[in-house]
Amino acid sequence: MTDEEFEEFYAHSTKPLVGQLYLMTGDLHEAQDVVQEAFVRAWTRRSRLDAPTTAGPDAWVRTVAWRLAVSRWRRGRRAGEAWRRHHRTHHTPAPEPEPGTVALVEALRTLSDRQRRVAVLHYVCDLSVEQVAHETGISPGTVKTHLSRARAALAPRLLEEEPGV
Structure with a gap:
C-alpha cells in the first residue's frame, strides 16, 4: 500500500x-x-x-x-x-454518562465482551459468521451461539413501545 x-x-x-x-x-x-x-x-x-x-x-x-x-x-x-x-x-467519582448515548450502546453494554464483539462484527460491520470466526479466533458454531444469545438479550431492550399500548 x-x-x-x-x-x-x-x-x-x-x-x-x-x-x-x-x-x-x-x-x-x-x-x-x-x-x-x-x-x-x-x-x-x-x-x-x-x-x-x-x-x-x-x-x-x-x-x-x-x-x-x-x-x-x-x-x-x-x-x-x-x-x-x-x-x-x-x-x-464515576464519570457522568456521555450525553447522547443511544439505546443501542446501553443495550450492548449489558452483553458479555465476547457477545458484544461478535454482534457488532456481524450486524454492524456486516461480516459473515466465517469472517467473524476468523477475526475473533473462535469457531463458527460458537459465533452462532453468541449471536443467538446476543439477539435474545438485546431484543427486549431495543423493542420500542407501540403507541397506545
Missing part, C-alpha cells in the same frame, strides 16, 4: 472503525484512542496491509484496536487491584 493509498484508507475508514469500536467498548473516547493507535501501527506496516493473506486493512486495524482496548482494560484492572491491596482510600 502506497502512502497515498494509506492516506485514502485512513480518511475513509477512521469514522466507521471508531463507530464499530465504540459499540464494542461502550466508550467513545477509548474507541477513538485505540483506533488512532491501531492506525499508527498500521502505518509502519502499510506495505503489508494489502497482502492477499490478510482479511483486509480495515479488519487488521479493527483487530489491533480491539486488542489494544482489551490490553488497557486488563492494565486498568490490575492497577485497581494493586491500589486495593495497598489499602488506598482515595475514591474518584
Whole structure:
C-alpha cells in the first residue's frame, strides 16, 4: 500500500472503525484512542496491509484496536487491584454518562465482551459468521451461539413501545 493509498484508507475508514469500536467498548473516547493507535501501527506496516493473506486493512486495524482496548482494560484492572491491596482510600467519582448515548450502546453494554464483539462484527460491520470466526479466533458454531444469545438479550431492550399500548 502506497502512502497515498494509506492516506485514502485512513480518511475513509477512521469514522466507521471508531463507530464499530465504540459499540464494542461502550466508550467513545477509548474507541477513538485505540483506533488512532491501531492506525499508527498500521502505518509502519502499510506495505503489508494489502497482502492477499490478510482479511483486509480495515479488519487488521479493527483487530489491533480491539486488542489494544482489551490490553488497557486488563492494565486498568490490575492497577485497581494493586491500589486495593495497598489499602488506598482515595475514591474518584464515576464519570457522568456521555450525553447522547443511544439505546443501542446501553443495550450492548449489558452483553458479555465476547457477545458484544461478535454482534457488532456481524450486524454492524456486516461480516459473515466465517469472517467473524476468523477475526475473533473462535469457531463458527460458537459465533452462532453468541449471536443467538446476543439477539435474545438485546431484543427486549431495543423493542420500542407501540403507541397506545
